[in-house]
Amino acid sequence: MALLDIKNLTLYLDGPGETIKALEKVTFTLQEGEIKALVGESGSGKTLVVKAIIGALPEHWRVKADRLTYKGQDLLKMNYEQRRQIMRREIAVVFQEPTSSLDPSVKLGEQIQESIPDEFVTKKWFWERNKQRKEIATGLLHKVGIREHDRWMNSYPYQLPADVSQKIMIAMALASEPRILIADDSTRGMESTTKTQVLKLLLKLNKTKNLSILFVSHDLLAITTIADTITVLYCGQTVESGKVKSLLKRPLHPYTKALLDSVPSFQSALKTKSPLTALSGTIPSLQHLPAGCRLGPRCPNARKKCVQVPIMRSIQGHNYSCHYPLHLPKAGKKDPTDDKFGEQDPIKFNLINPALEEDSADD
Template identity: 75%
Template structure:
């Protein structure tokens, strides 16, 4: 059973004059011990997805979905207090800007100790509890690769480097021993050495703690270095999902191919000083969304059928939402989902 299962999630935002669908029928599954990447260019809705998962939505937002479950529990119909308890213990989030998530008026040690659940502390006098919290805090920052705990636990957020701040945020997220860690673009703007350290830390936590990680980013190199599976978003719609190796080898959606083609590291035969591949146009605004497939106005394969929202189809564990997927003859691409479900790509092409 999936640890996190989201089916046909639609997010409505009331702008005052009208209501827009910021997310439309988005699907995402995260299994136990899995690292899944959520990828898409800026404005695709990645951070909106994170906010829907953790329940951090304002009153003028509304959610409709077939299901949003965590470990079999229905998050949609939970009370506020039940949802809060899950977010406190089972699902942790590391945001992209660590310095804005830390309290500038309190030392790192105090903030880290405060994040440790009371049930992790044995009964005793208050000084004994304080000593236990201190020891747990020291163990947490050692776990994320910070050796000089005396220096950093007594420091304020503005006194420590950004990469150390990010490690502190990960340590605070791990304090409750969660089952899921959501890293919301946590390596953005970092230099390559620091980024590598953070990525290695996430992989280590995944392997040693069996921690499921939802890695939200648009950095394809970082994603392919740590993730086993990937879900691609475009303008609030899920366009493709599957194993990373499968998507790299044979992307079925034009947007996924455009993302990979835009990264020179995935084009070994690209001549020096060649122009980079990019889709024409820009991502549409929420107030002016196109009908049907939202990639339609920019898609090189767009046709009249694309004014209808494509039905998600599956080839084993590889799903896509496109009327005319790549590598498929047109006569096969137009078939209903039942004709492709469960077959391999080669079997479909040769049918």
């Protein structure tokens, strides 16, 4: 059973005279001990997915899903207190703006100690309990690579550099020894050495504590360093998901390919001082969503059929939502609206395309 199971998550925003779908049929699972990455441009809905999971959306926003479960428990049917208990102990979140999550009027040492569950403090007398809380807090700071614990524990949030703030938020998230850690762009703005330290820390926690991680980021290099699987979001929809190796080697959706092409490190043939590749246009506003495939107006492979909503298909665990996927052989009857592309039956590819079978064996 998946720790976190999300199927067809849809978020409705009721506006004046219309209802907008900020998220539409987002689907993915997070297995025990897995590191899954959510990737997409700003405005693709990554943070909204995180807030829907933890129940931090405004009350007038409506959330619907075929499944939104944690260890088989339906999160949407829980009352506030039940949801709060799970978020307090089982699922921890590190948001992309650490300073906004810290109390500016309280020293960091007090805030870290407050995040430690009472059951972890076993001493009998109050002076012993205070000492134990401080020792646990110090250990948490050391775990995330902060050695000058006295200096930072006696500081206020406004006195911290951005990278130290992020590390302290990670330390506070780990205080309850959660089963799932959701890192919402937790390495943004960090220097490369600090980012490497944080990524190594997350990998170590995943291996030694069997911690499941939902890693939300724009940073494809960081994602490919630590993630096992990737789910790509565009404009509130899941467009592709699968193993990291599979998506890097053969992206099926044009948007995934555009994201990879925008990173010079993935372009081995890119010459020095060559212009960087970028997908034209921007993500459409929620008030003016295109019909059918939401990538249509920006997609270099768009055809007439793209005005219809594509269905999610799967090839050996690699899921995609596109009428004209990349890197697949032509099969079946031709689409009468286009002479270049044909209708493709993903069920047949495992049998007629030996290359896919070979890649699957490699994975």
